[in-house]
Amino acid sequence: MSWKTSTCYECDANCGIQVELDDDDEPIRVQGPDCPRCYVQLERRNHPDRILYPLKRVGPRGSGEFERVSWDEALDTIAERLSAAKAEHGAPSVGFFAGYTKEARPQLQRLAHAFGSPNYLTESGCCFSATMVAEKVTFGYKIKTTSTVVSPKTRCHLIWSTNPRGSIPPFDTHPLVLRRPGKTLIVVDPRRTPLAEEADIHLAIRPGTDGALALGFHHLIFENGWQDQAFLDEWANGVEGFRDYVRDFTPARVAEICGIAEQDLRTAAELFATTPPAQITLSPTATVQHSNGFQNHRAVILLSAVTGNLDREGGNRFFNDKAAPKPIELFDYCRTHLPPRVGDEVYPVWTRYWPAAQSMLLPDCILDGRPQRIRALLAMGINTAMWPNSKRMERALGELDFFVATDFFHNPATRMADFVLPAATSLERPALIAYPGCAYQGELRYRRPIVAPKGEARPDGEIFLQLGVRLGMAEQFWNGDLAASWAEAAEGIPEEIRREVYDNPDGVVVYAEAIEDLVENGFMDADRLYRLRGFRTRSGKVEFDSIELREAGHDGLPIYREPAESPISTPALAVDYPLVLTSGARTKFDTHSQHNYIERMRRAIPHPLAEIHPDDAAPRGIENGDHVTISSPRGAVRFVAKVTDRIKPGVVHCTHGRNDANINELTDDRHLDPISGFPPFKSLLCQVERVG
Template structure:
């Protein structure tokens, strides 16, 4: 029984882990939560007690394709799961079983440990289409992860180049986010195909055609070099391949970029001038806006290299590098076991991504099930999986039908439930313990120890506890702490100093920790610049304008620009039938991806699946605001509600994602449009048509 009395918890309606105070009734039941003003955070208690919540293990009765399940106990459920996975391992090899984690992310180290101790290399996550392309491109280019988003304002910044992110709908404190707050003497440039609230606050808005970020960035580089605005002294010392890069960008004049990107030539010149001469300037990016394209990896490299060309790398007011503040002890066993395991899914097709990210590639899961490359996947154990995350979702669902065994863990039924053989009920963040570490800026981090503040509903269990229980059922109790979740967290906490861990446990709201300035005996004075002490941890020891790692893998070493696989320029014949550029994934303040759409308070804010279209495009199609429309692509068609306004530029349609009944990923491409380096899908640049529904 949880003792009544004020406590703290951390919210997991997104992954910011905001602290909330917990208040109890006299009988020990939850009364209310108080914390940041956030519509998603406000539904935590509604989620816990929602009538559609899964509260007991469910076993399929009859064939797949329906929702016929019977409740069973945990012992039977774990026995079924363990025996089915083991049978596949005995028949086809352990690598024929995949282990996937979507949301929540807290159990990922436990799940990866299970996958590898089971003998499978095929642990995979939603990060196969989320932040990892930016991570890998930044590490490959700079040797460090570049800080391009922050909850903290750098007071020295005099120019912000905000590239297709809109914190007003995505991250606390939303409309008061310091990065987008107008400030005297600070220029703000926003690159976005939509005239978002962030763009409305800007001094200059560049309404880019989705998927052409690289061409725009290269044109800004062009102007920096042509006008003598580049930091030549810095580049001469710290840039690898800079002369080849200079030669390449000469062709990307503002006039040429204007034709490609649909941005006025004069505005490109103005953006370059402000970024170069009104510094220090900071790039502000999201984790995916530049990378969820068929050409996204190299586009992102072209964008982040602007900081190097202008000399804004790792300086106050520019773009810093992340440094480790505190890191839990790794319990995933990837480094210890991966070299003893067969090849991962995606290792052959996406070697650069696979060499730098410790997982199999989830975007190839459907192909691995269907085609068996490098091995057929026959069993899938998945935490928080929703098939609508995958491009060309209908094809992915057909692949899931071919599995011999599919077990999913979740809070609620999802579209994947119709194909699952076994469904296990997950505990919410109010009901589960976790060790949480996060970075909020270069030198600041947060460590939290979330405790259970209310008992799980029904027979729900924490994701990590389910993983531990399954590991024990598979005969590996010793390696899984004999099912003791707290013991696993104690081992993770060995990455903290004993004093810090003790303090974290005493401070339920979490502790702020700081990294130190860079110091070295070989440096005469303290410096905050990592590269002045350590150089850049790349093959050349410099910033990789021309990346040898890419060349060795058969790719262009320079951040070359290529048209999206589907576009008005690359596929003009296809564009006759599908003349609009489709971009997706703009955030709604009400939802985190496909989550939270059962809650009345959030549906009241954002009740319907919408597609944004400019009034000129709507008039051509006799579409009025609020009309039901058919949105189609070569993959299929869905029904949405038209949002007709001029916050989206002509020639483009923006569809909100995450709606099961109007899943825009039924329209996106899942093979030829995968980025050749990162494997990321083209969620944000393909072709479509809109018509008024019959």
């Protein structure tokens, strides 16, 4: 028996773990955080349905009929077909998609751009990136990443549509859920989460009205003189126009829009504005997965600026870059030498900041040839459940001339593929990991595989390097050597710690230069970096009125617009679909669709659940545990009713990421956010009916 150190990759928190090996060097036990995701790694490795050999489709697309082939046959054929697509239609007609794992993104993106295609796409087309871009446009810095880090100096905490017990390891013991005596707590969430039950104020808003609520806060802050006027005078651009705009967002109007009590709004705004330092904890997706999500998020984050809580200890800190691996993705080459990416034509602000094409446009590219025609696709960890109106995406995959996927298990996407390649798990593959950490501190480590892959599985990164070799680019792809690719990436790490990154299995803590710069320039409190560097925006200030957005033809102010589907914006549609549909609340028992096959996780949540309030269930004859049909203009999907007063009346929440009940078959793929291209997963209309 022996033990080896590794990291868990059942989500991207990269928690350290210890793995026990038996006398045959087979892993038999994992010790790590008290997290159900951590414990299923061996179940994933040993699952009887895991894909262990290269597969070639022999039946119709979607039939699931495959035959086992050799790696040589698979890789040679794939290289030939990709080359043929390039010769006939041009390299940009081939897309390269990265879902999970994110670890092999550098190798896949390098393959795309070396091949000549700008169209490397990722799951970030609907996750996280919109919050980052909104923050960069407004502040020049990211703040979401650091917003979940707890400071002992915070006196008021505004938790905006995130539930740490279900979404942030270590879940039930995360500092966010361990409320400190004397700290004020405000929670914004259409669901009454355990944290909301502990809150001083719970604002259960109608999904998609986050922007209106934030503007209502701003109205009250200016009306009562609670703003940090000295900060605004020195560091704000466009604040007068913004102040004029929010005058219309009176408490009465905002309460009506959001479906909350006016007095609760007034109390919450006063608590946040007058109890400094105050911090907003943000979700990577909850505010931006709406048809007006980008501007909604801007309205929310500007609350930190208007109250002077920006980059202060106890407030919302900037995320600062630390020592990091050298980029090997060839994205600079893509920007300077390759044609526009998918999305450059439609979402130029988003693509300016995000190093990929916009994946939400992929069905349009395949089916309609807009904004570009995609004819072939090489994908890692793809599932159609990630796309709104998922059946349309499934149909699109069936229309491709050639399609290859790497994965652990089959899903609706892999069943459409011409080849499916077996992927190694995180216990079976190496990776150079750069964990972002908090405002000034991060972590680097090199994770070695602790066991050989099962069957003929290979690391995704190695597969992409081997394809690069077969495409005639052996030298550019380290002759297929994955460890060599990571070694070149490691050249970006300072030489004095590089060896330790490789040798210390627990990783190496790294720090941002910004903290040293502050101290060296006499700012001993080591916060408010803008005093030294300003704001990295067009004006050098906080952009209440964004110059960059105006130049791109958008509103510079964070204008509120109703969700594209809502009882207000589409009253005729609401006759047939009278309930607001939202989805995607996290639980610790799944990471999107990754744990569909894992029995331990399914035992925890055996059924796809639709949460519905008793006031909405009763007139429909629905009781707890009934099978129900959720329908929208896109179709209908069966769920199991969870009748609970924890969900706002008039709202239905459905679990996401399930292959047996994919809520995104019902979501809207036509009203994408005009700036980011994000879909409105979280604010639509639906009807619920009892089955039978």
